[in-house]
Amino acid sequence: MTINKEQDQLQIIKDDEIDLIALVKTIWNGRKTIYYSVGxxxxxxxxxxxxxxxxxxxxCTLIPSEEKQGGSLGNLGAIAGMAGINIGSMMGGTSGIPAEIYPQVVNSYPFKKEMVHQKFHFTEYVEPVSLYEYAVADTLETFGSKVIKYTILLPWTIKDALLFKDEKELDLPDYGVLNLSEEELLxxxxxxxxxVVxxxxxxxxxxxxxxxxxxxxxxxxxxxAVELLQDYIIKYKTKQAREHLEFVQGQYNDKKKQYEFAQSSFYNYKDKHRNMVTERVDLEFQRLSDEYDMASTIYKGLAQQLEQAKITVNEQTPAFTILEPAKVPIEKSAPNKKVIIVVSIILGSFIGIGVIFGRLxxxxxKQSL
Incomplete structure (x- = not known):
């Protein structure tokens, strides 16, 4: 029986062609090997x-805002769009940012650093803790590691302590760059x-x-993550408008004080000298009146600019639509037992067939030698 099997195996390749019948016979004869491998x-x-x-x-699935400005182009913009030309973008009319930037935002250091200091509910803790605090607690030494550290590894512990002391005493200059701890990096x-975005x-x-x-x-x-991403995009989009609003707000506050002071001075002087008619009184009255009018004009102009700046910030603030909000999952996503079993069967079959042909x-x- 063994001789017949070997003869069938040797006749799989005939004249540079594969004999499928002999191939199937070889695999069938070695089916026990495949069974063992699959098992x-x-x-x-x-x-x-x-x-x-x-x-x-x-x-969570969200739709970013794609605000367009320069709608006065009307039919011209539509005709250009049919020709494949985006006049709005050429004129700076697109106020949204490319969606491809969102993954880079999430992977940026400022975003991740802000994310790790947000507090979350962990099953191991009663109160919410941040990812940074969780990482620090996870790196704390156990009792067993402390015993080994101060017994078997005592010389190296003393060495590390001395080196750390020297580094701590060394006054390093501040270069104004990100300096992250090991726990923050983890x-x-x-x-x-x-x-993942x-x-x-x-x-x-x-x-x-x-x-x-x-x-x-x-x-x-x-x-x-979605909230921080939205905040980042909003700050990015409205940065220039918000800086202008802050500047106008500061000027408005200063001029408001000057206006109220000029108003108070003018009306107080007017009440005190209501029945007096002299050239000196008229001169002082005119001076205070001019200061009040000028302060009033500047104050009212800044009030209009302040309202317009607020409107501009509101217009440039992108609105996000949450298409599918984040929900607490009920079913496990991993490990997928069905997939693992199917892959194991396929992989075991290939390994078994490989063993059969390896023996062949x-x-x-051996026969050629």
């Missing part, structure tokens, strides 16, 4: 499926790994998602 792969897959930590996924790396180029929709081991926490992470190659080499 081992499925066993390993079950171990992975039931020992891997559970993860939950939440997401928390920021976790944020970058967990929170995807942009659909066809529809323009922005999907913010996250996947962690706690269902309530993952919904909080997505919601807070070894037999051919």
């Amino acid at each position: 081992i792969a499925v066993f390993i897959g079950l171990l992975i499926a039931f020992t891997s930590p559970a993860k939950y996924r939440a997401y 928390a920021m790396a976790a944020v970058e790994e967990v929170i 995807e942009v659909d180029k066809k529809t323009g929709l922005i999907n913010v998602s996250a996947e962690v081991g706690e269902p309530v926490l993952v919904a909080q992470l997505v919601q807070k 190659i070894l037999n051919n080499l």
Whole structure:
């Protein structure tokens, strides 16, 4: 029987062509090997499926605002659009920012640093804690590690303590750049790994998602990420308008005090010298009247500018539409036991077939030698 099997295996390739019947026979004769391989792969897959930590996924879909200015172009803009020319963008009429920038915003250091200091509800804590505090608590030494540190590793502990003391005594200059602690870097790396922003180029929709081991926490992470993202875009869009508003507001406050002082001085003087008619009184009255009129004119002009600046900030503030809000997930997103089992079966089958052909190659080499 063994000789027949070897003869069938040796006749798989005939005249540089593959004999499918001989190939199927070889695989069928080695089916026990495939069964063993599949069984081992499925066993390993079950171990992975039931020992891997559970993860939950939440997401939020939003529509960014695409405000357009310069609507007075009318039919000219429509005709140019048919020709593939965007006159609005050429004239600076597009007030929205490209959706492709959103993932870069979420992965930027300012965003991640602000994110790690936001407080969230963890199942391990009664009160809300930040990701930074969670990272610090996770890096605290256990009792066993402290015993090893001050017994077996005592020389290295003393060495590290002396080096740290020298570094601490060294007065390093402030270069005005970001100086992040190790815990902050760990928390920021976790944020970058967990929170994902995807942009659909066809529809323009922005999907913010996250996947962690706690269902309530993952919904909080997505919601807070969307809020910070909206705040960042709003600040970016209205930066110039807000700076102008702050300047006008400061000027308005100063001129308001001057106007109220000039008004009070003018009417007080007018009441005190109501029945007096002299050239000196008339001169002082005219001077105070001119100061009051000038202060009133400037004050009223700044009041109009202030209202216009407020309107401009409101107009330039982008509005976001939440198409799908973040919800607390009920079902686990990982591990997917069905997928793991299917992949294990496929992988085990390929490994078994590989072992069969590996044996065939070894037999051919032995016979050729």
